[in-house]
Structures are given as C-alpha cells and as structure tokens.
Amino acid sequence: MSHVTARPHAIGLPMDRVDGAQKVTGTATYAYEWPLDQPVYLYPLQSTIASGRVTGVDSALAEAEPGVLAVLSHLNAPTLTRPDDPELAVLQSAEVAWRGQFIGAVVAESLETARRAAGLVRVDYESRPPDVVLRADRDDLCSPVHAAAFGTGGGELQDGSPADSLLGDVDTALAASPTMVDTTYSTPMYHNNPMEPHTAVVTWLNGELLVRCSTQGVSMSQALISGVLGLEPGRVRVVSPHVGGAFGSKVYPHAYAVLAAMAARIVRRPVKFTLTRQQMFALVGYRPASIQRIRLGAGRDGRLTALAHDVIEQTAKAKGYAEQVAVCSRMMYAAPHRRTTHRLAPLDIPVPTIMRAPGEAQGMYALESAMDEMAIACGLDPVEFRLRNEPEVHPESGLPFSSRHLTDCLREGARRAGWEHRDPAPRAHRAGRWLVGTGMAVSTYPSPRFPGNTATIRVGPDGRYTVRIAAADLGTGTWTALTQIAADALSVPVGQVEMRIGDTALPAASVAGFSAGINSWGTAIWEAADRLRARLRAEHGGIAPPEGLEVSAEMAGGNPEAERYAMHSFGAQFAEVRVDEDTGELRVTRLLGMFDVGRVINPKTARSQLIGGMTQGMSMALYEHSVLDPRFGHVVNHDFAQYHIASHADVHAIEAHWLDEPDPHTNPMGAKGLGEVGIVGTAAAIGNAVHHATGVRVRELPITLDKLVS
Amino acid sequence: MRPFRYERADEVSAAVTTLVRDPEAAYLAGGTNLVDLMRLEVVTPELLIDIRRLTSDRIEELPDGGLRIGAAVPNSDLAADPRVRRRYPVLSQALLSGASGQLRNLATTGGNLLQRTRCPYFQDITTACNKRTPGAGCSAMEGYQRDMAILGASPTCVATHPSDMAVALAALDAVVTVAGPASERRIRLTELHRLPEADPERDTVLARGELITGVELPPPHSALRSRYRKVRDRASYAFALISVAAALEVTDGAVRDARIALGGVAHKPWRATTAEATLRGAPATRESFLDAAAAELSAARPLPGNAFKVPLARNTMVATLLELLEEAR
Structure with missing residues (x-):
C-alpha cells in the first residue's frame, strides 16, 4: 500500500545509471550474447565490384565443407513479399549497386566454418566502371525526390523539410552588400562506428520471428522487417534492451537483419549474425559527403542582408537519401534575403543513413565557418557579430521560438572561456613551438516530438510501479532519465519505479533519433502517470487496490505546440587549439560548450552526452574521414587502425555547461533534446581557432596536418 | 580464417627444421599482427610454431657495456627497463609511441621487427598487391597514398615499414642475432629489412626458417x-x-x-x-x-x-x- 506523496524531484539529480552495475560487471546481455539452443552462424558474401551484376555463383566447394548448412545467393534466396526498400531487398536480383553489397551468405555450425566457406564461393560478375566521385561540376546533379522518412513537413529531405527555400532576392541583395563572403566548404564521408557492431540473432518459432538486435527503435524495426518479409507486425518481435552505441546507424534496420531472418527460415535453426568492423563500412550507412557554397552579405552595421547556402551531397544510386544540410541556415540568423538548395550526386556507393546531427553537423560547420570569415571581414568580434544577427522569430516561418537563449549561451560561454581578452589578430600568440588560437561557433538542433508512443504504467498493491514503453537506451542513460521522469510524474521515489524498455512486447515507441527520445517517450510516460494518479485518486482513494491498477496513454500525434512555436536546442562552443609550426600537428587544448537544452533531467548523463557530442565533433573536425577509392568504390581505411577517431590522448580540457532554463512548450518536463546539439558547431569552432592560430583557413574537413605544414 | 595446427616448440633447431621442411608453417610470437592477418586471410599458414618459450625474455648486460635483448622480451618490458630508459632513451620513447599498452604487453622484440606493412591494399585480399601475390600489381601506387613511402620505393611496391622500435634500433646501430639451418649469424639492423625492388614479397633478408633470437645494442656513447x-x-x-x-x-x-x-x-x-x-x-x-x-x-x-x-x-x-x-x- 502506498499513498501518493509530495513530488520528490528526481528530475535534475545526477542519478547513477539504473543499468550501470550490470554494464560494469558484464552482465548486461547485448544482442549477440543472448544464449541460444543450437544456434548456427551466418557469414555474408559481399560484392567485390561496385557496379554491375552477378553472372555466376559456384558454391559447390563451400557446400561440401563439413558444417555448412546453406549457401544463399540471389539464385536461391526466397522472394521477399514487399521489397519496396532497395536497401532491405537483399538477394532479390543479380544487380550490384555498390561494392560490399550483400550478394550471398553462408550458414554453418560455427562462425569459423561459415567464414572459411564464404571464401570458397566463386562469384563471377559483369562489371561496369564505378562512378563514386562527388564533384560540384558533375552534370548529373539532381534535386531530391524521395519522400522523407521522418517529420511531417512532406518535403523531400530526410527530416521532412523541402529541398529548397527562397525568401526575397538573394543575388541582388548580395550584389548590393558592402561586405560579401563567398566560400565553399567540404565535408567527407564519415562512418558512425558505434563500439557494438550491428547484430541480428534470429529465431523462427511457429511462424513467428524473434529478432534480438541492436537498434535505436524496436517498433520501427518491427514495422520494416515485418513489412519486407510480408508478415503481420504482431508476428515479429524485436528485442534490444542494451545498445552499445549507435550514433544514428541503428535507427533504420539494415539488410543484415533481413538476411539473417531469411537464413533462419531456410535452415530452421536460430541464426546469429554480427558484422565485422570492415563490413560495417559498406552495410550500415554513413554521413554523406557534402560540398557547400555559402554566400553572405552584410551591411555596414554588421547585420546580414543575404544568406545563401547551396549544398551538393552524395547519395546512393540504390536508394535516394537526402540530408537536410542547409536547413540550419533557414533558422539560425536573421537576414531579409535568403536561399537554400540541396542537390544530390547519385553514385555507386553504399546507402547513406542518419549520423548524429544529420545535416546540422555538416551544415553548421559551413555556416559557422563562413560567419567567422564574415565577422573578420566586417571587423567585428565573432561573438558580437552573432549577437547582432540574432533573429526575433524563426526567420522563414515567422513562428516564435518556444525558447531561444542563444544570446545567454554566447555571453556566458564567452565569459567562462575568457573570450574578452582575445586578440583577434591571427598568428599572434605562441607558446614555445606552438601557435595558439581560439575560435567559437554556434550549435543548434531541433527538439521534435514524434508521434506513435504509448506508455503503460501499472501499480501493484505493494506500491511499486512498472513503466512499460518500447524505448531505447543507446548507452546514453535514457533508461535512467525515463525512470526519473516517471518517478516525478508519479510523485514517488525512483526506487519505487521499474522501467522496461527495448522490446516490441511493450507498448510501441518511436525511435531514439533526432534528439526526440526524452521528449517523445517522456511525454507519454508523463501523461500515463497523470492518468494513473487521477484514477487512483478518483476510484481508489489514492491507494493502490489489491489487484493493482494499470493505465495507458497513447500519444498518437506529435507536439501540437509545434504548429505555434519553432523548437530547437542551442549552444555556443569555444575552442583553443595549438598548432606545431614545424609539423602542423594540432591539439585542441580546450573545448567549452554552453548550452540551452531546456531542463536537464540528469546532469550526469546529460554532461556525458554533451561532451561526447563535442568529442565526436572534434573527431569530425580533425581525424575522421572515410576514404573512398575511386577505382574500386570501397572505403580503403575500413578499420579502427586506419579510420581515426579521437583517442583519449586527443581530448584535453573539455567542459559542457547549460543554462537550465525549462522550455515552456516542448513537453511537461521542460526538456529539449541534447543528444545531438553537442556535435554541432564543434568543427567550425575548431576550424575558426585554427585560422586564428595560423592564419590558414582550411575549408575541407578533416583539418589534417598536411594542410598546415609548409 | 583457415583451420591451422598449433605446436609449441621446445628446441630452436627443431623449430627451424620444421619451418624449413614445411612451406605452410609459420612462427608465432605475440601474434598481434599475425593473427589479424590470418583473420583477414592475408596469410594462411597451416601450422603455427609457437616460439615464445624458445628465445630469451631477458635483457642482459654485455661485457662491452651494451645490452642484449632476448627476442621474446615484450615491448612494454623493454620500454620500461631502467637501463634502456637511461642509456637508450630513443628506444624507450619509440616503443611507448607505438601501438597501445595492451598490444605492447603482448608484442615481442623479434615480432615487432618482423611485423608486416599496414598498407591498406596489402591488408585487403580483394585488392591487388605485389607483396601478397607477386606480379598481381600494386593498388597503392595510384590509390590512397597518405601512408606510402617517399624513399627507396619501387614500381612494384610503395609500402612503408610500420615499426617505431625498429627506427630507434636503426639509429642505435643495433645488431640482430639469428638462428637458422646453418650456424647462428649476426645482421646489422639496418641490413635486416629490404627495399622492395622487384620482389616486395620479401620484407627482410632472413632465409626460410631463420629465427631472430635477440637484438644487441652497442654501448651507448656517453655524450650522445x-x-x-x-x-x-x-x-x-x-x-x-x-x-x-x-x-x-x-x-x-x-x-x-x-x-x-x-x-x-x-x-x-x-x-x-x-x-x-x-x-x-x-x-x-x-x-x-x-x-x-x-x-x-x-x-x-x-x-x-x-x-x-x-x-x-x-x-x-x-x-x-x-x-x-x-x-x-
């Protein structure tokens, strides 16, 4: 028996992770570790051409290997019922659309046997020369046409935004501007590279499919996997309680899950399949490369008169994917004349996907680098220049912001970073062999709420609450933060709340993506808690009945306030870098971020998210770069020895702070998204600091030492 | 990875004999490079001869004031040895700048010298490589060249040697001691590794079956x-x-x-x-x-x-x- 008590305020406390002990003791079961009775193992065959078709598959040697149960290819694979998604339509034709595409699989009693036998399959091809190079002068650039997967805007870009936007007369305004900046920046292909590789452990039981995998959303995986296999969604269960990192690459299910399901149906045994690191570079998406031209015009008062952001980006011929790279330029700064465009170069390359802050990460690198160049051209301090161009309302839609405390972030961040003492002259400060410089940039990311969330809360006679929603914790601490939200919504201590997530047996939930997780799931939980408390009060005198009480809240729609307010997180990042004058070696000696992310649910996990994002932003600025070989179409540096991600030794002083100003419109908690805003702007802040240190403006990421050595 | 047999050798002469007799045999020391290459099927030995107990894992004083480093001395032990740190700081620094703590614990002195290039095309059996398959062609020559050689390369191979330790040993005039089918021989470290010339499949001058038993450092010059x-x-x-x-x-x-x-x-x-x-x-x-x-x-x-x-x-x-x-x- 328990009485509803005063609100204990778990929100805002740095609670330890509810799954922390499991993780550090190695008892948290990740997908591949799930114990199975007599599993078999799948090893894939991948195309060694980037474009063409398979003309022959000789699997006799592989099939003769002891322990081999099946060799799959397009010749014998089952026909998928709804192969609408070209990425998921695995083994449905002989066509090869990128190098590394699945063209078959070997299923065997052991992983070693499967891998060895895969090497014995002989594949013949009819090959076309691959076309994989992104250039601005290609004559086949096209407008995005594919409908968005997310968002309700109905536009062509991945987030639902329209491909182009136009307000006023940009060219005339630019021509009339006393100061103009016209620069082009490029960002390379980046791979998400979560620590835990993508995995599917698949069991068929009485015509029903159980998929244990590592995903950012079990409900979406269930919908897409059941769809492609032609099953009722209820006959596919997806389970994914623990996820060892994702960074967007586990939002959509990829072909590996379908391939494993196919194999399990054929051999009638549970199938385990996990990708190798090298395979992940061809099969689970990446951030597409971009070439971005930015033109800014400014008046003598240091206010922008015109802003044009024209983007060319990679996409796959196999499946159009158009990232919202310039969408940030539609809302960031005031300017009467503005234009953005997105054009695609369809190439013989793997299918891109979401990667942390898709669009904003690249787009704000370009915009914030150009803003630095413009501040210098105007003779203004970069912080002051941004303060002068702060919009009152969303510059295109005219909607007010639900909350926008960017100017506070700029001022407070500048104060903490010691910005007022900065000498703006480049190449003016040294420490021994190091040239020292500082730079800043702004961060932003939308704070949407997704539809399709149901939370169910049951209170038992013992006064314990079980909260059920098919949410996902990617290792970020969501499990813990949702527990805190539920506790406060129920007005009970967190110890009385048990949170269950990561299983389609639970009420449906949207994906952990677009920094929408807490907003979407937390709102459903809050609503269910309100309803439960109301019923407890009305029907049971505030006391849990002996049979317990269960209440659900189904949030079919998104945030109705989104029609009246533009909702975004913000931040300002300050970087100090040192560049070795002899070698061009670069060290980021300090990174400081000041964020406006609404109310912070858990400062401990929030800080990890923000400094994690900033570290990934630094990695994007300086190290990461997927090198496509133009002759073969594969990523050459496809392992952790060669694809450089920031190491511990690269991270020096790093700080994330926040204003803790609740947003009155995003959700009942007053929270805004913070999973992605941390990576946005970091690369520009570092690039701007490199210019300040050296006088060299590098406009192609990553900023490697060869671009600085002389 | 192909199936392979594993044997632990007790005698240098027996290990050498096995390697000379069996063209599909290979020595296994720390395995930090070899096992990776086996997983990638870049190398496919059918028999691994574990030599970790065959050679010394000690660092000993030589009468002339130099040091003798057993081939089985782990990289981490060598880097931490007070005599090495004091008399040959360049060697300790080189070791500590390479790999990771875990790899240095496992990697041996002899194995470090014999590690293969990390050229991405060498490590990927779907791309042509003369070092892997003589005459197949070099994918790096017109490919991703960032890590490739600028000195002493040939039209057949532009790969670089990846070791840090070996660079320090080259500067220190180290000598490698080698056991083989004939009598033990001594090779100056600068002459152990080859330039690619027309046969880049050969990384070193070692003959089939020859086994590195140790590295000798001449006495340090006090003013150096x-x-x-x-x-x-x-x-x-x-x-x-x-x-x-x-x-x-x-x-x-x-x-x-x-x-x-x-x-x-x-x-x-x-x-x-x-x-x-x-x-x-x-x-x-x-x-x-x-x-x-x-x-x-x-x-x-x-x-x-x-x-x-x-x-x-x-x-x-x-x-x-x-x-x-x-x-x-």
Whole structure:
C-alpha cells in the first residue's frame, strides 16, 4: 500500500545509471550474447565490384565443407513479399549497386566454418566502371525526390523539410552588400562506428520471428522487417534492451537483419549474425559527403542582408537519401534575403543513413565557418557579430521560438572561456613551438516530438510501479532519465519505479533519433502517470487496490505546440587549439560548450552526452574521414587502425555547461533534446581557432596536418 | 580464417627444421599482427610454431657495456627497463609511441621487427598487391597514398615499414642475432629489412626458417643524446606519418657525431646516412640541420598523395636535432 506523496524531484539529480552495475560487471546481455539452443552462424558474401551484376555463383566447394548448412545467393534466396526498400531487398536480383553489397551468405555450425566457406564461393560478375566521385561540376546533379522518412513537413529531405527555400532576392541583395563572403566548404564521408557492431540473432518459432538486435527503435524495426518479409507486425518481435552505441546507424534496420531472418527460415535453426568492423563500412550507412557554397552579405552595421547556402551531397544510386544540410541556415540568423538548395550526386556507393546531427553537423560547420570569415571581414568580434544577427522569430516561418537563449549561451560561454581578452589578430600568440588560437561557433538542433508512443504504467498493491514503453537506451542513460521522469510524474521515489524498455512486447515507441527520445517517450510516460494518479485518486482513494491498477496513454500525434512555436536546442562552443609550426600537428587544448537544452533531467548523463557530442565533433573536425577509392568504390581505411577517431590522448580540457532554463512548450518536463546539439558547431569552432592560430583557413574537413605544414 | 595446427616448440633447431621442411608453417610470437592477418586471410599458414618459450625474455648486460635483448622480451618490458630508459632513451620513447599498452604487453622484440606493412591494399585480399601475390600489381601506387613511402620505393611496391622500435634500433646501430639451418649469424639492423625492388614479397633478408633470437645494442656513447619524435594523425594509436630517431654529439659548437633514422618513409627503417655525413664536422646550427635534411631528402620521390611528407620529414628532422642541441646546452 502506498499513498501518493509530495513530488520528490528526481528530475535534475545526477542519478547513477539504473543499468550501470550490470554494464560494469558484464552482465548486461547485448544482442549477440543472448544464449541460444543450437544456434548456427551466418557469414555474408559481399560484392567485390561496385557496379554491375552477378553472372555466376559456384558454391559447390563451400557446400561440401563439413558444417555448412546453406549457401544463399540471389539464385536461391526466397522472394521477399514487399521489397519496396532497395536497401532491405537483399538477394532479390543479380544487380550490384555498390561494392560490399550483400550478394550471398553462408550458414554453418560455427562462425569459423561459415567464414572459411564464404571464401570458397566463386562469384563471377559483369562489371561496369564505378562512378563514386562527388564533384560540384558533375552534370548529373539532381534535386531530391524521395519522400522523407521522418517529420511531417512532406518535403523531400530526410527530416521532412523541402529541398529548397527562397525568401526575397538573394543575388541582388548580395550584389548590393558592402561586405560579401563567398566560400565553399567540404565535408567527407564519415562512418558512425558505434563500439557494438550491428547484430541480428534470429529465431523462427511457429511462424513467428524473434529478432534480438541492436537498434535505436524496436517498433520501427518491427514495422520494416515485418513489412519486407510480408508478415503481420504482431508476428515479429524485436528485442534490444542494451545498445552499445549507435550514433544514428541503428535507427533504420539494415539488410543484415533481413538476411539473417531469411537464413533462419531456410535452415530452421536460430541464426546469429554480427558484422565485422570492415563490413560495417559498406552495410550500415554513413554521413554523406557534402560540398557547400555559402554566400553572405552584410551591411555596414554588421547585420546580414543575404544568406545563401547551396549544398551538393552524395547519395546512393540504390536508394535516394537526402540530408537536410542547409536547413540550419533557414533558422539560425536573421537576414531579409535568403536561399537554400540541396542537390544530390547519385553514385555507386553504399546507402547513406542518419549520423548524429544529420545535416546540422555538416551544415553548421559551413555556416559557422563562413560567419567567422564574415565577422573578420566586417571587423567585428565573432561573438558580437552573432549577437547582432540574432533573429526575433524563426526567420522563414515567422513562428516564435518556444525558447531561444542563444544570446545567454554566447555571453556566458564567452565569459567562462575568457573570450574578452582575445586578440583577434591571427598568428599572434605562441607558446614555445606552438601557435595558439581560439575560435567559437554556434550549435543548434531541433527538439521534435514524434508521434506513435504509448506508455503503460501499472501499480501493484505493494506500491511499486512498472513503466512499460518500447524505448531505447543507446548507452546514453535514457533508461535512467525515463525512470526519473516517471518517478516525478508519479510523485514517488525512483526506487519505487521499474522501467522496461527495448522490446516490441511493450507498448510501441518511436525511435531514439533526432534528439526526440526524452521528449517523445517522456511525454507519454508523463501523461500515463497523470492518468494513473487521477484514477487512483478518483476510484481508489489514492491507494493502490489489491489487484493493482494499470493505465495507458497513447500519444498518437506529435507536439501540437509545434504548429505555434519553432523548437530547437542551442549552444555556443569555444575552442583553443595549438598548432606545431614545424609539423602542423594540432591539439585542441580546450573545448567549452554552453548550452540551452531546456531542463536537464540528469546532469550526469546529460554532461556525458554533451561532451561526447563535442568529442565526436572534434573527431569530425580533425581525424575522421572515410576514404573512398575511386577505382574500386570501397572505403580503403575500413578499420579502427586506419579510420581515426579521437583517442583519449586527443581530448584535453573539455567542459559542457547549460543554462537550465525549462522550455515552456516542448513537453511537461521542460526538456529539449541534447543528444545531438553537442556535435554541432564543434568543427567550425575548431576550424575558426585554427585560422586564428595560423592564419590558414582550411575549408575541407578533416583539418589534417598536411594542410598546415609548409 | 583457415583451420591451422598449433605446436609449441621446445628446441630452436627443431623449430627451424620444421619451418624449413614445411612451406605452410609459420612462427608465432605475440601474434598481434599475425593473427589479424590470418583473420583477414592475408596469410594462411597451416601450422603455427609457437616460439615464445624458445628465445630469451631477458635483457642482459654485455661485457662491452651494451645490452642484449632476448627476442621474446615484450615491448612494454623493454620500454620500461631502467637501463634502456637511461642509456637508450630513443628506444624507450619509440616503443611507448607505438601501438597501445595492451598490444605492447603482448608484442615481442623479434615480432615487432618482423611485423608486416599496414598498407591498406596489402591488408585487403580483394585488392591487388605485389607483396601478397607477386606480379598481381600494386593498388597503392595510384590509390590512397597518405601512408606510402617517399624513399627507396619501387614500381612494384610503395609500402612503408610500420615499426617505431625498429627506427630507434636503426639509429642505435643495433645488431640482430639469428638462428637458422646453418650456424647462428649476426645482421646489422639496418641490413635486416629490404627495399622492395622487384620482389616486395620479401620484407627482410632472413632465409626460410631463420629465427631472430635477440637484438644487441652497442654501448651507448656517453655524450650522445637521443630522442624519438613521432608525427601522426592523432595523439595516440596511429602509425607514423614521419618519425625521427636521432642522437647527437656536439663538441665546441660542431657536430662530432649524429645518428639519424626515419620512419614512415620507406619499406625499411631509413638510416639517414647522407644527412649524417653532411652533419659530421659541421657547425651545430639550424642551417646545418636544414642542409643535412635537404641532402637526405633530395632522393625523395613522393607520390601526389604524400608529397607533404617531404617538408614534414625535413621539418621534423630539423626540429628534433634542434631539441637535442638545446638539451646539450
């Protein structure tokens, strides 16, 4: 028996992770570790051409290997019922659309046997020369046409935004501007590279499919996997309680899950399949490369008169994917004349996907680098220049912001970073062999709420609450933060709340993506808690009945306030870098971020998210770069020895702070998204600091030492 | 990975005999490189002879004041040895700049010397490589060239040797002791590794079955100061774009002796003999160091994708020598 008590305020406390002990003791079961009775193992065959078709598959040697149960290819694979998604339509034709595409699989009693036998399959091809190079002068650039997967805007870009936007007369305004900046920046292909590789452990039981995998959303995986296999969604269960990192690459299910399901149906045994690191570079998406031209015009008062952001980006011929790279330029700064465009170069390359802050990460690198160049051209301090161009309302839609405390972030961040003492002259400060410089940039990311969330809360006679929603914790601490939200919504201590997530047996939930997780799931939980408390009060005198009480809240729609307010997180990042004058070696000696992310649910996990994002932003600025070989179409540096991600030794002083100003419109908690805003702007802040240190403006990421050595 | 047999050898002579007799056999020491290559099917031995107990894992004083390092000494032990740290700082620094703590614990002295290039095309059996399959062609020549050689390459191979330790040993005039089918022989470290020439499949001059048993360091010159400078794409856990192992002795403002070796530039640790000769007797100044670096690098033939390595090597050599000069004052 328990009485509803005063609100204990778990929100805002740095609670330890509810799954922390499991993780550090190695008892948290990740997908591949799930114990199975007599599993078999799948090893894939991948195309060694980037474009063409398979003309022959000789699997006799592989099939003769002891322990081999099946060799799959397009010749014998089952026909998928709804192969609408070209990425998921695995083994449905002989066509090869990128190098590394699945063209078959070997299923065997052991992983070693499967891998060895895969090497014995002989594949013949009819090959076309691959076309994989992104250039601005290609004559086949096209407008995005594919409908968005997310968002309700109905536009062509991945987030639902329209491909182009136009307000006023940009060219005339630019021509009339006393100061103009016209620069082009490029960002390379980046791979998400979560620590835990993508995995599917698949069991068929009485015509029903159980998929244990590592995903950012079990409900979406269930919908897409059941769809492609032609099953009722209820006959596919997806389970994914623990996820060892994702960074967007586990939002959509990829072909590996379908391939494993196919194999399990054929051999009638549970199938385990996990990708190798090298395979992940061809099969689970990446951030597409971009070439971005930015033109800014400014008046003598240091206010922008015109802003044009024209983007060319990679996409796959196999499946159009158009990232919202310039969408940030539609809302960031005031300017009467503005234009953005997105054009695609369809190439013989793997299918891109979401990667942390898709669009904003690249787009704000370009915009914030150009803003630095413009501040210098105007003779203004970069912080002051941004303060002068702060919009009152969303510059295109005219909607007010639900909350926008960017100017506070700029001022407070500048104060903490010691910005007022900065000498703006480049190449003016040294420490021994190091040239020292500082730079800043702004961060932003939308704070949407997704539809399709149901939370169910049951209170038992013992006064314990079980909260059920098919949410996902990617290792970020969501499990813990949702527990805190539920506790406060129920007005009970967190110890009385048990949170269950990561299983389609639970009420449906949207994906952990677009920094929408807490907003979407937390709102459903809050609503269910309100309803439960109301019923407890009305029907049971505030006391849990002996049979317990269960209440659900189904949030079919998104945030109705989104029609009246533009909702975004913000931040300002300050970087100090040192560049070795002899070698061009670069060290980021300090990174400081000041964020406006609404109310912070858990400062401990929030800080990890923000400094994690900033570290990934630094990695994007300086190290990461997927090198496509133009002759073969594969990523050459496809392992952790060669694809450089920031190491511990690269991270020096790093700080994330926040204003803790609740947003009155995003959700009942007053929270805004913070999973992605941390990576946005970091690369520009570092690039701007490199210019300040050296006088060299590098406009192609990553900023490697060869671009600085002389 | 292909199936393989595993045997632990008890006698050097038996291990050598097995390797000479069985063309599909290979020595296994720390395995930090070999096992990776087996997983990738870059190498496919049918028999692994575990040699970890065959050679010494001790570091011993030599009568002349030098040190003898057993082939089985782990990289981490060698880097931490007080005698090495005091008398041969360049070697300790080189070891600690390579790999990771875990890898250094497992990797051995002999294995470090015999590790294979990390050329991405060598490590990917779907792309042609003369080192892997003689005559197949070199994918790196017109491919991703950032980590490729600028000195001593051939039309068949532009790969670099990845070891940091070997660069320091080259500068220190180390000698490798080798057991083989015939009697034990001694090879100067600078002559252990080969340039690719027409047969890049051969990394070293070792004959089939020959086994490195140890490395001998000559006595350190008391006035010789040494250091290792490694330039790479991130602060830790990356192979050298350029590395410099240097020792410098200066008397009355003139260079009396200089030992310089470069890493990341060639198919072997590159002893910069031209630079050394230019420096000997020259005034110990920045200008002399620049001249020496320029003389050494006049032989450089960079590819379009690694032309930056020439100025980078020059600047790193000069900076390292200047630091040693500063230290001597």
